[in-house]
Amino acid sequence: xxxxxxxxxxxxxxxxxxxxxxxxxxxxxxxxxxxxxxxxxxxxxxxxxxxxxxxxxxxxxxxxxxxxxxxxxxxxxxxxxxxxxxxxxxxxxxxxxxxxxxxxxxxxxxxxxxxxxxxxxxxxxxxxxxxxxxxxxxxxxxxxxxxxxxxxxxxx
Amino acid sequence: xxxxxxxxxxxxxxxxxxxxxxxxxxxxxxxxxxxxxxxxxxxxxxxxxxxxxxxxxxxxxxxxxxxxxxxxxxxxxxxxxxxxxxxxxxxxxxxxxxxxxxxxxxxxxxxxxxxxxxxxxxxxxxxxxxxxxxxxxxxxxxxxxxxxxxxxxxxxxxxxxxxxxxxxxxxxxxxxxxxxxxxxxxxxxxxxxxxxxxxxxxxxxxxxxxxxxxxxxxxxxxxxxxxxxxxxxxxxxxxxxxxxxxxxxxxxxxxxxxxxxxxxxxxxxxxxxxxxxxxxxxxxxxxxxxxxxxxxxxxxxxxxxxxxxxxxxxxxxxxxxxxxxxxxxxxxxxxxxxxxxxxxxxxxxxxxxxxxxxxxxxxxxxxxxxxxxxxxxxxxxxxxxxxx
Numbered sequence: 035x036x037x038x039x040x041x042x043x044x045x046x047x048x049x050x051x052x053x054x055x056x057x058x059x060x061x062x063x064x065x066x067x068x069x070x071x072x073x074x075x076x077x078x079x080x081x082x083x084x085x086x087x088x089x090x091x092x093x094x095x096x097x098x099x100x101x102x103x104x105x106x107x108x109x110x111x112x113x114x115x116x117x118x119x120x121x122x123x124x125x126x127x128x129x130x131x132x133x134x135x136x137x138x139x140x141x142x143x144x145x146x147x148x149x150x151x152x153x154x155x156x157x158x159x160x161x162x163x164x165x166x167x168x169x170x171x172x173x174x175x176x177x178x179x180x181x182x183x184x185x186x187x188x189x190x
Numbered sequence: 191x192x193x194x195x196x197x198x199x200x201x202x203x204x205x206x207x208x209x210x211x212x213x214x215x216x217x218x219x220x221x222x223x224x225x226x227x228x229x230x231x232x233x234x235x236x237x238x239x240x241x242x243x244x245x246x247x248x249x250x251x252x253x254x255x256x257x258x259x260x261x262x263x264x265x266x267x268x269x270x271x272x273x274x275x276x277x278x279x280x281x282x283x284x285x286x287x288x289x290x291x292x293x294x295x296x297x298x299x300x301x302x303x304x305x306x307x308x309x310x311x312x313x314x315x316x317x318x319x320x321x322x323x324x325x326x327x328x329x330x331x332x333x334x335x336x337x338x339x340x341x342x343x344x345x346x347x348x349x350x351x352x353x354x355x356x357x358x359x360x361x362x363x364x365x366x367x368x369x370x371x372x373x374x375x376x377x378x379x380x381x382x383x384x385x386x387x388x389x390x391x392x393x394x395x396x397x398x399x400x401x402x403x404x405x406x407x408x409x410x411x412x413x414x415x416x417x418x419x420x421x422x423x424x425x426x427x428x429x430x431x432x433x434x435x436x437x438x439x440x441x442x443x444x445x446x447x448x449x450x451x452x453x454x455x456x457x458x459x460x461x462x463x464x465x466x467x468x469x470x471x472x473x474x475x476x477x478x479x480x481x482x483x484x485x486x487x488x489x490x491x492x493x494x495x496x497x498x499x500x501x502x503x504x505x506x507x508x509x510x511x512x513x514x515x516x517x518x519x520x521x522x523x524x525x526x527x528x529x530x531x532x533x534x535x536x537x538x539x540x541x542x543x544x545x546x547x548x549x550x551x552x553x554x555x556x557x558x559x560x561x562x563x564x565x566x567x568x569x570x571x572x573x574x575x576x577x578x
Contacts, residue, residue: 050367050371052370052371052374052375052397052401053367053370053371053374055397056370056371056374056375059378106363108529134363135362135363135366135367135370136359136362136363137362138359138362156366156370157370158366158369158370158373159373160370160373160374160376160377161377163370163373163374
């Protein structure tokens with residue numbers, strides 16, 4: 035009997051291409067294997083979660099274990115996306131971690147009022163930036179138990 | 191004996207009557223002197239507003255003689271929009287509620303508008319029939335002006351505070367963002383140099399340079415915006431048609447590139463303000479309309495002007511047949527560095543700047559759109575030129 039670990043599926047909703055690259059590079063180095071699906075706006079994020087349009091096939095668009103959500107997004111804002119995720123019975127169990135540059139009280143309040151699971155402010159300092167993403171990986175991809183467990187037990 | 195008693199009685203009656211008359215005269219004198227010396231205006235008038243009595247201060251206040259005022263209708267001393275309000279208050283007086291206080295505007299002899307506070311009283315005869323009205327009034331112009339000024343200052347302060355908060359918010363987000371990029375990729379370059387992995391260094395450097403450029407552009411835009419809030423040039427009369435032609439010439443490149451036809455009607459009115467700033471307003475609105483034409487094969491912009499609700503302003507509309515705006519975002523587009531479409535160039539300062547300039551001129555700006563693909567119309571109110 036052996037335990038195999040499926041990669042964690044992360045839905046990254048981020049419109050800034052540079053920040054996206056920094057987040058992907060850092061998480062790719064993480065000890066927990068993960069697969070990042072990246073969308074750049076709020077509407078695509080909801081399309082992915084509701085398996086609409088180009089995300090209709092569950093084989094290629096599996097439900098994420100965690101959503102990393104920026105707040106300043108074009109078209110549909112991060113807060114609107116958060117609200118949609120947390121009001122639907124099908125998606126509200128998915129942990130949503132807000133990752134933003136905004137430390138404004140009103141954004142914090144608005145995010146937690148819409149049931150964000152966590153709120154992280156991107157540090158300007160790069161050491162702290164990678165540290166934060168590594169800790170995020172440790173906590174949400176390893177210690178935290180999510181529904182639809184990735185750990186599958188197979189006999190061989 | 192009977193006669194004597196009668197005469198005695200008559201004597202008493204006459205004496206009593208004389209005493210009463212003397213008292214009446216004294217009381218009348220007291221009343222007249224009191225009414226005339228009061229530091230308040232006193233008048234009496236009939237239900238239609240015709241004056242039957244005025245005291246000295248009333249005459250002084252309106253700079254008319256008593257002869258001119260008696261028989262004159264006091265409603266003519268009140269600005270027309272306020273007349274109905276005053277009449278309504280007076281009509282409410284009844285035997286059960288014979289006294290009422292009211293504040294309203296009045297027309298001063300020099301043409302200025304003042305404020306007065308009046309206590310109006312219903313005068314009834316012994317049968318309970320209406321005789322006329324009596325009113326006691328004070329000038330409260332200074333207090334009223336101070337109140338209005340205070341309200342204006344409070345509103346302005348609140349607006350400034352909200353703006354400052356928005357500014358801080360924006361700066362914390364939009365300026366921090368490129369810094370994260372710069373520090374992040376610089377750290378990767380450092381790491382890659384140490385391990386000899388040189389392949390991605392050129393592209394990482396490009397990201398750093400682009401982020402620094404973007405920061406520079408944001409700072410420039412912020413400085414521009416902070417200057418625009420204060421009107422720099424003295425206001426002048428400007429022909430709106432000429433101003434818009436100049437603005438269109440400033441963005442002729444964009445209009446030609448997208449083959450946009452601009453409809454500019456003749457006989458546009460004159461407006462009053464800072465020419466350079468107002469040209470910038472129309473330049474931004476026209477440029478914006480041209481920028482968001484989408485794949486419209488026959489792009490057009492229509493400019494129109496008509497009287498605004500406030501007679502001191504003109505309502506200008508800039509309509510296009512471009513991509514339109516989702517009605518949910520009609521407020522958001524005026525926000526600092528807000529961009530609904532990241533693929534279209536720009537930092538998102540244009541409409542913030544436009545709103546700032548319009549508001550600095552006392553005007554308002556808003557946008558209406560029936561939705562995506564259905565064009566949009568920007569409406570703005572601008573001060574009309576003062577009559578010369």
